Amino acid sequence: MTDVRIQDFGENSRPNANDEFMMIFNDNSEGKTRLRDAFYGMVPDGESTHNNVFRGWNLGALNSTHIANIQNGTFRDMFIGDYFSINGSNYVIAGINYKRGHGDNISLGNHLLLMPDRLSKLDDGTVLRPNGKDTRFMNDTDTTAGGFANTKLYKTYMPSIQRKLEADFGSHLLNFRQVVSTHVDADGAPDQGEWRDAKVGIPDEPMVYGTTLNGNNKNNAWYNVGDDTMQLPLFRLNPEESNNHRDAAFWLRDIHSASGFASAGTVGDAYWGGASLTWYGVRAYFLIG
Template sequence: MTDVRIQDFNENLKPDTNNDFLMTFNDGSESKTRLRDAFYSLVPDGAPTHNNVFRGQNLGALNATHITNIQNGTFHDMFIGDYFQINGSSYVIAGINYKKGHGDNSPLGNHLVLMPQDWSKTPTQTLGPDGKTDYMNDTDTTAGGFAGSKLYKTYLPQIQTKLESDFGAHLMTFRTVVSTHVDDSGVPDQGEWRDAKVSIPNEVMIYGTTLNENNKNSSWHNVGDENSQLPLMRLNEAERNFNRIGAIWLRDIHSASEFAIATSGGDARWNSASNSWTGVRAFFLIG
């Protein structure tokens, strides 16, 4: 074959970073593939490989093909950092099969872990830090553990309503450990497995280790089964400080009056439970 020009394949002639192609010729037929697409097509399907590749591509609205490829465990054409856009919200893939097989009674199957790309949108507001709203508690107390917090009892149900609207039956119920009591020194000493459709991260999910949570009575109360770092946080440094938008609450109890936080500066700290400069970035599962 001679005198073949890239413009003969009806591509935009305006140069840009997406106009690099791999061209193949076979028995007189020609085809072209973007080098970017060719690269990702070489990654074998499945959670072990796709959990270790950050792409950051817009997947558009969730559709039946996505769901099929989640449920069959191939996760074809879905990578860490890719995001769905649904009803005005963007949801980024933070992990693949992160909790598969977890739980105290009914182990989970294939799934994606998603997080709002920046903040958790409810039907009426965005839970970003505004200096006015006390998302965790109205007062500086951790009494009742994370289960006793205003965030758990009031704001997570609001976020769940938004997610149920966006994902319908594909929003999964999962089991997670929730602290329910703190001792006289402010350390969690009781917890239980509970059903959930949405929760907030712990320190391990963000940083890969415990830092400021108080585990004198066992890390089980703060960490539970979410005991490894989310691939999104491991592969993209910017996600660990939330693109410098602001600090977020973590569910780990630090003391009788403070919960752990992840800051926009990338450092791990803690805040008084009534701090109004700390926002909420939830996680949930679809499948």
């Protein structure tokens, strides 16, 4: 082996990542190890490391190995930007254990926070992409009365999104607790809210941008933000995600005024619009484990 030159090795056709090896040389001895094993020798398992690596691989359909590696907390071979392909939809890993320890009366185990690639779908397969004509996903009129809890998005579209996710993930779709605004004051700022059970949520400004920008937090940021106070690793590590790959702007749940909600724009802009605007789509998040 000592007389073999690197250029004498044949080209690697890469038939399977599990069949790729690297040579190890130590004084007068040689050996080999799988590239994947060498990688995990340098990149430890666990949420802290995997939350800080963007990869973007297609993981295929969710399987028992994925679930085992989520539940045991190693998150082996799952990184930010990787995605599952299920029933014609791609679901991107946006955060790892993002909501662990959060909520008023529930203790979540290890989990992935997923979002659809670009936009959510209803249980009939409809993609919540705006057409600029009649796609009033937040409300039919420009009002925020009753808070986010009283919107058409919350009452009509989110249950349908949830049914689609239940069909795709079954019992691995997790329940969590979230803060939902339920009232706005005379100035259009939310002033009441409550914890509610959820299996699907709409992101707020901190989850996308890392801070509040257009949400009206005069009475307390809690009503708009609740416990979702940190930027998701997906948006931190890949700027193209914050403009949704220039596909479509999407609604955020932060109330801006008596007439409008915050949104995430297609050119990287944080914006807001009247609740009946037809130019904003929906990109919900959920947890699996």
